[in-house]
Amino acid sequence: LAKTTQPISMDSYEGQEVNITCSHNNIATNDYITWYQQFPSQGPRFIIQGYKTKVTNEVASLFIPADRKSSTLSLPRVSLSDTAVYYCLVGVVFQKLVFGTGTRLLVSP
Amino acid sequence: DTGVSQDPRHKITKRGQNVTFRCDPISEHNRLYWYRQTLGQGPEFLTYFQNEAQLEKSRLLSDRFSAERPKGSFSTLEIQRTEQGDSAMYLCASSLGGTSGRAIKNIQYFGAGTRLSVL
Numbered sequence: 001l002a003k004t005t006q007p008i009s010m011d012s013y014e015g016q017e018v019n020i021t022c023s024h025n026n027i028a029t030n031d032y033i034t035w036y037q038q039f040p041s042q043g044p045r046f047i048i049q050g051y052k053t054k055v056t057n058e059v060a061s062l063f064i065p066a067d068r069k070s071s072t073l074s075l076p077r078v079s080l081s082d083t084a085v086y087y088c089l090v091g092v093v094f095q096k097l098v099f100g101t102g103t104r105l106l107v108s109p
Numbered sequence: 110d111t112g113v114s115q116d117p118r119h120k121i122t123k124r125g126q127n128v129t130f131r132c133d134p135i136s137e138h139n140r141l142y143w144y145r146q147t148l149g150q151g152p153e154f155l156t157y158f159q160n161e162a163q164l165e166k167s168r169l170l171s172d173r174f175s176a177e178r179p180k181g182s183f184s185t186l187e188i189q190r191t192e193q194g195d196s197a198m199y200l201c202a203s204s205l206g207g208t209s210g211r212a213i214k215n216i217q218y219f220g221a222g223t224r225l226s227v228l
Contacts, residue, residue: 034216043113043200043219044152087151096142096165097202097217099151 004088009104018075020103022088025069033064033071036087038102044087048073075105083107111135113220115201121226122191129187130223134203141184142217143176144200145169152200158184191227198222 005023012018024033032051036044048055050062050071061074075082085102114133122128134141139160144152155174156166160181170176173191178184188195202217 041198041222041224043202043222046216046218049216096154096157096167097144097152098154101149102151 004090004100006086006088006100006103008101009106011106011108012078013108014079015077018078018082018105018107020073020075020086020088020105021070022073023070024088024090027068027090028092030092031090032092033062033068034089034091034097035060035062035073036089036099038085038087044099047086078105078107080107080109113201113203113218115199115220115223117223118221119224119226121228123228124193125190127187127189128191128225129185130199130201130225132184132186132201132203132220134183134201135205135218138203138205138218139181140204140215140217141178142202142204143184143186144202144219146198146200146222147196155186188225191225193227196225196227198224 032049034049035047037047038044048057048060048062050064052064055062063072083106085104087099087102089097113135116131120128142157143155145155146152153169154167155170156176157164158178161178173189176186200219200222202219204215204217
């Protein structure tokens with residue numbers, strides 16, 4: 001399973017765009033990139049998933065360059081409620097998920 | 110979609126006691142997963158089922174741990190002779206899994222977890 005590297009923490013202010021980059025140099029051909037969000041005392045919540053190029057949904061965008069060795073989760077106009085831990089995962093989607101320690105995002109007023 | 114349900118949300122027990130947790134997956138999801146999460150760490154995989162068959166178990170799942178999914182619907186995770194090191198959040202997830210088909214179907218949806226404290 002591909003190992004991921006992402007920043008331990010990030011700080012932002014309300015209304016700003018936040019970009020969290022994840023490195024996955026050993027990503028395999030069949031691997032997908034999936035991001036989860038987790039609030040304290042709750043289970044992880046699926047945010048977005050992609051294989052290549054750009055994926056957008058109602059909450060985030062995921063940018064994946066052609067070599068797929070990294071990906072960037074973009075959260076537009078964050079609010080205080082976006083304060084959470086964000087996990088980048090790489091793997092074959094129907095297998096077990098391998099979580100790292102994630103990125104702790106703190107959004108301040 | 111009622112989501113993944115876990116019961117109880119919190120459990121406090123004394124060392125040496127047995128505990129059992131229940132997970133009700135999203136209906137029609139044929140895959141069910143158990144994870145454990147300790148403070149400051151990401152969830153760690155324990156085991157998963159496809160329907161009623163337990164297909165993989167992590168080395169984290171010692172002999173004191175047993176999981177079942179008898180009719181391919183809800184699942185239970187039992188810990189016997191609990192130890193203080195078992196204190197953690199136990200998370201259940203389900204997915205409409207398979208070995209083919211669109212990846213979007215295989216997203217794992219998590220419950221809120223059961224927080225176990227062993228005194």
